[in-house]
Amino acid sequence: MTASLRARVTVFEDVLSQEKIDFVKLQNLCFHGIPHESGLRSVCWKIILNYLPVKRKEWPMFLKTQRALYMQFLQELVFHPASAKGPHQTNREDVTFEDHPLNTNPESQWNSYFKDNEVLLQIDKDVRRLYPDMAFFQRPTAFPCHLLLDSTKGIETLRRRIERSSLNAVPVKSLRSGVNNIQHSEQTRKESVTGEELGEVHWEVVERVLFVYAKLNPGIAYVQGMNEIVGPIYYTFASDSQPQCQEHAEADTFFCFTNLMAEIRDNFIKSLDGTQCGIGLHMNRIYSLLHQHDSDLLLHLESQHIEPQFFAFRWLTLLLSQEFLLPDVLRLWDSLLADFHRFDFLIYVCSAMLLLIRDKLLDGDFPTNMKLLQEYPIGDVQAILTKAIELQEKS
Structure with missing residues (x-):
């Protein structure tokens, strides 16, 4: 483990060792990635997913109660x-x-x-x-x-x-x-x-x-x-x-x-697709961001009748879990789960994914572009996250 990584792990450990964990500080740390080598992703996710309470002294009794409750579910169901x-x-x-x-x-x-x-x-x-x-x-x-x-x-x-x-x-x-x-x-x-x-x-x-x-x-x-x-x-x-x-x-x-x-x-829920709380609203937000940051690319996609539901439905619904290898998904989810406005950042990530392959999309025809979007070619999730943060800061 390098000195810089060790220092980052130490920061996580310091936050998690407090009698009352600073939830906002932990969110901020997780957003920038939980070091895989630290072995802390499990406990961090349990906290930012609002499972574990922020007071450490409550953990033993809470976990005992919840785990017993789940066993009861198994017995009954x-x-x-x-x-x-x-x-x-x-x-x-x-x-x-x-x-x-x-x-x-x-x-x-x-x-x-x-x-x-x-x-x-x-x-x-x-x-x-x-x-x-x-x-x-x-x-x-x-x-x-x-x-x-x-x-x-x-x-x-x-x-x-x-x-x-x-x-x-x-x-x-x-x-x-x-x-x-x-x-x-x-x-x-x-x-x-x-x-x-x-x-x-x-x-x-x-x-x-x-x-x-x-x-x-x-x-x-x-x-x-x-x-x-x-x-x-x-x-x-x-x-x-x-x-x-x-x-x-x-x-x-x-x-x-x-x-x-x-x-x-x-x-x-399919019945909500066209409502203001369904997946359709979030898919449209991706194209709205694209219009703001690269209108030429948006016009090109629209000219080929490539609708956001052709690819963004899966991206958003499954939180990009099918687009990358599992280790990369875990890193992406560090940021998505720690988002202060949960999953708002996901919209920027999806927009960043489009912008990072803009040249290929502009050169491609409909079949080529559909394959690009359904089999996303970039595996460097850090590059995607960096671009997404850049878009968020500009918006």
Whole structure:
């Protein structure tokens, strides 16, 4: 570690060691990047995502309470109705008599179970292929959820639920960017690493987080792309140098993801696309900035009928998580999550990405430019961030 990097890490450590953490100062530090070598990204993200309180003495009890609450969610929401007792059921015979798989009553546990399976299929398809360029999500976790592996609890793993149930393929609530409906097949299951000999792998943990979120938020449930939002958070927590943080990465990820979704969930609701609080407003802001800083480039894109929704929808909705390798995404998210006006800076980042490839866009035809925008060519995220800050200061 160089002297300058060591000095920067020391500044982070000093802020985090205070009895009451200066939230604004921490935001400012995170905005300019959390040194990967410091091992502090996990705790910093938990604070700036409004999960951990700023008073350090409150952390032990708070974490104990939240993690216990998440375990309660698992006990109540991840179960097979034939193996669990309902509120008025005392044994398995009563379950079979009062409720059965053909029961169409909306309050039937079986009816709810089958509807949940449709959501689970969507989640399962996506998380199995999360960050395919990395082996991490296909590797076994050192801290599997023993609660779900204990048959005496009447709870089954979601993997077994998928494998055991005869589930038909269902349409996916896709992103509104031309993503085709996804079909779940036996071949897909064979392609992914799911052997029992591996134990519980990391994508299964992500799957459970998303399933519990969908159950607790039926208004939005699960929409394709949420897996790309939870992925970087879980990776950060599960890769923490502290074993205790790794052990509770699932619960901490759930609450941080829930907090983050509370801020960006409008992006996943199609009915809000054309409103003043939907994704459409943010996409238009990118072209407004482009008009302010490079009207020639904007006119060129408009002359080719390249609308912002063709590329910016994915950029904004997924917080650029699909445009770069995961280490670069983590650096970008340091700035995006620490933004004093959360995600306002994202608009400048997206505009900077356009300006940094302006010459290629001006020379390209429609097919060439669409490929550039959907397979962004610049991997130097620091150059993008520097340009974004420059645009922000000029605006």
